[in-house]
Amino acid sequence: MTKKKEAIVVGLGASGGIIAAELAKAGVKVTALEKGPHYPEDHFRDKQDEIRYYTRGALVPHLSTNPITWRARDGQTARLLPWASGPLGTTEPLHLPPSIGTGGGTLHWGGAVWRHREADFHMRSALIKRYGAAAIPEGTSIVDWPFGYDDLEPYYDRVEWELGVSGQAGNINGELVAGGNPFEAPRKRGYPMPPLRSAAANSRFVEATRRLGLHPFPQAAAIASEDYKSLKGCVYCGFCHGYPCHVNAKQTSHVTSVPEGLASGNLDIIPFARVIQVNRDGGRVKGVSYIDAVGKVHEIEADIVVLATYSLENTRLLLQSGINANGQVGKHFMTHCFGWSTGVVPEFTNSFMGPLVGAHVVDDYTSELIPDNDLGVVWGSPITSFPGDTQPIEASHNTPPGMRKWGSEYKEWFASSYRRIFSMHTQTSSLPYAGGYCDLDPNIKDPFGQPALRITHDWMPHDINSMKFFTRVKQAIAKEMGMTEFWEEPNPPPYHLSTHEVGTHRMGLDPETSVVDPYGESHECEKLFAVGGGQFPTLPSYNPTMTIQALAFLTADRITGKI
Amino acid sequence: MASRAEWQRITRSVTGGPENRLFFTAHEWATIDAATARIYPTDETPGAREAMAVRFIDRYLSGLDYIFASADGDAFLQISGKDRDAWRIRIEKLQRKYRDGIRRLDDVALTEFKTEFRHLDAAQQDRALEILSGAPKPRRIQVAEEGEVHVQNISDDDLEFFAMLALHTRQGTFCDPVYGGNAGRVGWDAIGFPGPPTLASTQDCSYGHADKFLTDFDWGDLIPHLKSRGR
Ligand SMILES: Cc1cc2nc3c(=O)[nH]c(=O)nc-3n(C[C@H](O)[C@H](O)[C@H](O)COP(=O)(O)OP(=O)(O)OC[C@H]3O[C@@H](n4cnc5c(N)ncnc54)[C@H](O)[C@@H]3O)c2cc1C
Ligand code: SF4
Numbered sequence A: 001m002t003k004k005k006e007a008i009v010v011g012l013g014a015s016g017g018i019i020a021a022e023l024a025k026a027g028v029k030v031t032a033l034e035k036g037p038h039y040p041e042d043h044f045r046d047k048q049d050e051i052r053y054y055t056r057g058a059l060v061p062h063l064s065t066n067p068i069t070w071r072a073r074d075g076q077t078a079r080l081l082p083w084a085s086g087p088l089g090t091t092e093p094l095h096l097p098p099s100i101g102t103g104g105g106t107l108h109w110g111g112a113v114w115r116h117r118e119a120d121f122h123m124r125s126a127l128i129k130r131y132g133a134a135a136i137p138e139g140t141s142i143v144d145w146p147f148g149y150d151d152l153e154p155y156y157d158r159v160e161w162e163l164g165v166s167g168q169a170g171n172i173n174g175e176l177v178a179g180g181n182p183f184e185a186p187r188k189r190g191y192p193m194p195p196l197r198s199a200a201a202n203s204r205f206v207e208a209t210r211r212l213g214l215h216p217f218p219q220a221a222a223i224a225s226e227d228y229k230s231l232k233g234c235v236y237c238g239f240c241h242g243y244p245c246h247v248n249a250k251q252t253s254h255v256t257s258v259p260e261g262l263a264s265g266n267l268d269i270i271p272f273a274r275v276i277q278v279n280r281d282g283g284r285v286k287g288v289s290y291i292d293a294v295g296k297v298h299e300i301e302a303d304i305v306v307l308a309t310y311s312l313e314n315t316r317l318l319l320q321s322g323i324n325a326n327g328q329v330g331k332h333f334m335t336h337c338f339g340w341s342t343g344v345v346p347e348f349t350n351s352f353m354g355p356l357v358g359a360h361v362v363d364d365y366t367s368e369l370i371p372d373n374d375l376g377v378v379w380g381s382p383i384t385s386f387p388g389d390t391q392p393i394e395a396s397h398n399t400p401p402g403m404r405k406w407g408s409e410y411k412e413w414f415a416s417s418y419r420r421i422f423s424m425h426t427q428t429s430s431l432p433y434a435g436g437y438c439d440l441d442p443n444i445k446d447p448f449g450q451p452a453l454r455i456t457h458d459w460m461p462h463d464i465n466s467m468k469f470f471t472r473v474k475q476a477i478a479k480e481m482g483m484t485e486f487w488e489e490p491n492p493p494p495y496h497l498s499t500h501e502v503g504t505h506r507m508g509l510d511p512e513t514s515v516v517d518p519y520g521e522s523h524e525c526e527k528l529f530a531v532g533g534g535q536f537p538t539l540p541s542y543n544p545t546m547t548i549q550a551l552a553f554l555t556a557d558r559i560t561g562k563i
Numbered sequence B: 001m002a003s004r005a006e007w008q009r010i011t012r013s014v015t016g017g018p019e020n021r022l023f024f025t026a027h028e029w030a031t032i033d034a035a036t037a038r039i040y041p042t043d044e045t046p047g048a049r050e051a052m053a054v055r056f057i058d059r060y061l062s063g064l065d066y067i068f069a070s071a072d073g074d075a076f077l078q079i080s081g082k083d084r085d086a087w088r089i090r091i092e093k094l095q096r097k098y099r100d101g102i103r104r105l106d107d108v109a110l111t112e113f114k115t116e117f118r119h120l121d122a123a124q125q126d127r128a129l130e131i132l133s134g135a136p137k138p139r140r141i142q143v144a145e146e147g148e149v150h151v152q153n154i155s156d157d158d159l160e161f162f163a164m165l166a167l168h169t170r171q172g173t174f175c176d177p178v179y180g181g182n183a184g185r186v187g188w189d190a191i192g193f194p195g196p197p198t199l200a201s202t203q204d205c206s207y208g209h210a211d212k213f214l215t216d217f218d219w220g221d222l223i224p225h226l227k228s229r230g231r
Helices: A014-025 A050-055 A119-131 A149-164 A202-211 A258-263 A311-320 A392-397 A408-420 A461-480 A545-559 B026-039 B053-061 B081-113 B122-133 B161-174 B183-191 B200-204 B224-228
Strands: A005-010 A030-034 A068-071 A216-218 A267-271 A274-281 A284-291 A297-307 A341-344 A360-362 A383-386 A421-426 A437-445 A451-456 A485-488 A528-530 B009-011 B075-077
Touching: A005 A014, A005 A284, A014 A030, A014 A258, A014 A267, A014 A545, A050 A392, A050 B161, A119 A149, A149 A545, A202 A216, A202 A360, A202 A383, A202 A421, A202 A461, A258 A267, A274 A297, A274 A311, A297 A311, A297 A545, A311 A437, A311 A451, A341 A461, A383 A461, A392 A408, A392 B161, A392 B183, A408 A421, A408 B183, A421 A461, A461 A485, B026 B053, B026 B081, B026 B122, B026 B161, B053 B081, B053 B161, B081 B122, B081 B161, B122 B161, B161 B183
Parallel strands: A005 A030, A005 A297, A030 A267, A068 A451, A297 A528
Antiparallel strands: A216 A360, A274 A284, A284 A297, A341 A421, A341 A485, A360 A383, A383 A421, A437 A451, B009 B075
């Protein structure tokens, strides 16, 4: 038994990296346990390698050692994620849990960042106000967040300025700013860096959406458009989402937070430490047990434990540790449907250049802005261009319907289309419903004898209708852009994991109906914090990570007694 | 235990032709070479045969020494620990699938044309692959028409032999040449992907396209040889 620690942070990803560093800088002695490696600073120098990162999944957790199962509904037997199954279970890195190691999911994320809308914090009230109580779909558990946009605004500001975000403000203190998002919630100041440049044919998207009466604006990005603090300006290499950044332009806790924590002298990182259980002493946390790189089990004690292992693993650890007195852990599972759409335009797009987020977005139909419609869709989504960041192998799989992926017709098509590809996507949010939840799989265990997490989830009519609604919008944009070909992923999609899983350890004020409080602290087990997207009471249609980061700063302030 | 972050570099060659086979027998090499040449055929531009997709596949199937290239050139990373165990299971499964698939391809060829696959003419080979794939040629559809849709995520783990071979042919044609495919960058050149000069050259972080955003740029000029062909 080792000496008792002040604080243990489990997982050094988006949220854990921030919390570990903030605590260490405030003088708290932190021990960080990370399942993956602690990558040396220059580890990602060889990286323009589509086989290594995209095809053979060098950064992602493997399903053989980190099994997760899925089934559509109760009564079925779940199996290893069928869209990513096999001994390694590697696939497109967007449909497995995020990468592991210091930096976690921020090692290879796309870096699309958002402040949630004001209405996103009170979805239930907004729906009832607009449509009446009957509009809340039956069987769903839609609630308001325990705080509002104004409460989180200072923390969004910290993420943007302390970690670094590029973008164009649209609303500063209620004044609209030309070129930005006219629909965004008011911010106190602009972004610390100008927006990224966007790739060639993006102007086609911008002009076409304007002609359609929409209001395109540059995507805010957790990528430095110029040198900023520890980040370097992006060189638009085109191997971006799914890849680590070789020049450190991408904001990752591996670069922005962990080194600062280490420099304070108060952060001790134990890599390859796989936490298997939270230990408690009555109503208070006692520590954790973990398995080290050679398979030995250790038990360590601490006053404070922070679980920051991604929503799904946080959920598994809470369940496995028996911290679920009110039965709420694992409930309210939500995820995004991406609505991936691909088109071909007449001129060169040179889609191999730039980051995914050198893009423009249309927010006219997002969340509460969705117009009344015949499909009964009550919560909308942004529509985002995807003008670059497409490597050849990835593109070669993605053929239009009716195109066989071999033979001379295919070759002719690919040779003439690769440089003209232009994509778009939406992010429709699923609603929390009783049939969508996570629990421990009764049949499947990992090689360490721990039960796998089981996801039970199916796409609901609202999801399918949202996809249909946005297909129409994207088709109109495609036509206006003069696309010669345009196609979409299936509706409903084959995956039930989008790396935007949230809700499964819901935060709230009422200990009966939620798992953690607004600071991420467990209602049931004092000084145990479970942070990340698992806290979200509902899922806005924006990418979740900047809100996860803002919540992490909030948790750190709470632990260090600042609030 | 050497971790993912500390895997050692080992020197492994990806040069040479059928005489340098590591996994395939001579017959298997010739059969897969012929099949990849129908999957991504040679026309006025080089195809999978010139890209040596067969060599890429041979190295991949040969064991655990050709999984992740190191930017040094003829160097790969020595995978260890749990990753090694998982990769071993995967590669052994792929090896069995290839051995079995090649046998089935010859069976189809012998049943239909009384000749082994590699000795058939191009049209006969296409027919044999079509039978093996079990799928007739789909109908092309127009923009916005409903049709069979693509699935974004692709993994070789659970694919049927033919779909897997087609997938590996694409990988072997468009990978970085350090993996033994895309020889002489012919795959990239044909589609206009500029790619880094060599993977090793990316180590100085110079690969990028920032310069192309600085001034108004004629995008077509980026890949002049395609512009002149009117693509
Ligand atoms: C390809 C890709 C692109 C993405 N693009 C975007 C984007 O553009 N915008 C956006 O907002 N989001 C994006 N995301 C999602 C983003 O990565 C996640 O939202 C974010 O990383 C979640 O943060 P987290 O702190 O909850 O968990 P993570 O960042 O996943 O960190 C969890 C950490 O915990 C460690 N861990 C897990 N289990 C254990 C255990 N048992 N013991 C010890 N350690 C453990 C992991 O190794 C990991 O380091 C993307 C994800 C992927 C995969
Ligand atoms: S596109 Fe920019 S941010 Fe993305 S990996 Fe390349 S240099 Fe880094």
